[in-house]
């Protein structure tokens with residue numbers, strides 16, 4: 551019997567509702583497949599913890615988390631009582647940076663029974679691999695001559711190491727899917743870093759001759775992602791481009807409540823962290839109507855990361871079945887509660 555040891559951080563607001571829901575689903579999947587169990591250790595690190603202790607997590611928080619096989623996080627934020635930059639930097643970013651989670655992975659997919667803002671959505675299913683540690687989001691630069699003659703300089707940092715590892719991950723992911731990869735570039739407008747990005751892409755590509763590739767400028771790529779998302783499979787992008795593309799992905803799916811994400815530590819030195827895209831949703835917290843699908847799909851991504859892909863497929867099938875049957879929370883046009891959706895997903899898992 552293989553046991554996975556997972557640190558659970560439900561966090562704030564609806565995180566406390568959807569994390570237990572997804573844990574229930576994981577236990578159901580383990581029961582259905584056999585041979586595997588999950589052991590969760592829950593940590594109360596959150597804005598409540600901050601109001602009590604004056605910090606978002608203990609000083610040795612990373613030390614405590616370091617030996618778990620993964621971190622399963624809900625959402626963090628209680629903007630009425632704790633400023634967002636305090637909660638974000640005190641917990642989420644500390645974990646992402648401290649554990650070198652250099653990639654952010656976000657899938658987007660068409661669901662039968664879910665209203666997409668697209669008029670006639672085809673059956674799209676793509677994943678964005680976003681470089682998450684450097685690129686356009688750097689602290690290098692500055693401002694001088696405040697006032698009328700002011701100058702602001704923002705430097706983008708692209709290292710060969712960081713660029714290559716994101717691309718390799720994307721190629722390997724493409725090999726496990728339909729062997730199609732798109733590189734997001736802008737080498738016609740950005741003079742140094744994007745031609746470099748293209749150059750590294752063509753070098754890395756040589757190691758994966760079985761993957762069909764193309765490079766697209768970010769502006770056209772964004773438009774195509776709206777016009778014909780079904781033509782994409784894996785997309786690799788820099789930090790800024792990936793940030794934008796993943797929001798388009800979430801938008802065309804139909805609700806932020808279903809979108810999952812993974813923060814990946816590549817060398818396995820530290821745990822990776824799995825969290826839904828949405829926040830703590832203070833407006834609906836405590837009402838029992840939060841959509842648990844984002845967190846449940848996030849659990850599926852964690853299973854894929856563990857190499858338990860068959861179990862991941864079982865969960866994905868149950869998500870699709872539940873949505874198609876119309877067992878949906880109010881954010882996606884239904885009347886079901888968090889509990890009812892979770893129950894339906896578990897029932898489907900145990901019955902098939």
Ligand code: NAI
Pocket residue numbers: 564624625626627628629634642806807808825826827828829830831832833834839840841842844879881
């Ligand atoms: P949000 O994602 O919490 O909510 C935006 C809207 O979507 C709200 O109307 C909410 O009710 C709805 N929504 C989100 N998830 C849902 C779900 N699972 N089911 C049904 N409806 C859902 O974003 P917002 O309001 O901007 O931020 C609230 C707090 O969450 C802030 O403190 C923010 O900093 C934090 N936050 C944390 C994130 C994280 O932990 N990774 C990510 C985004 C925001």
Ligand code: MG
Pocket residue numbers: 793794797
């Ligand atoms: Mg964003």
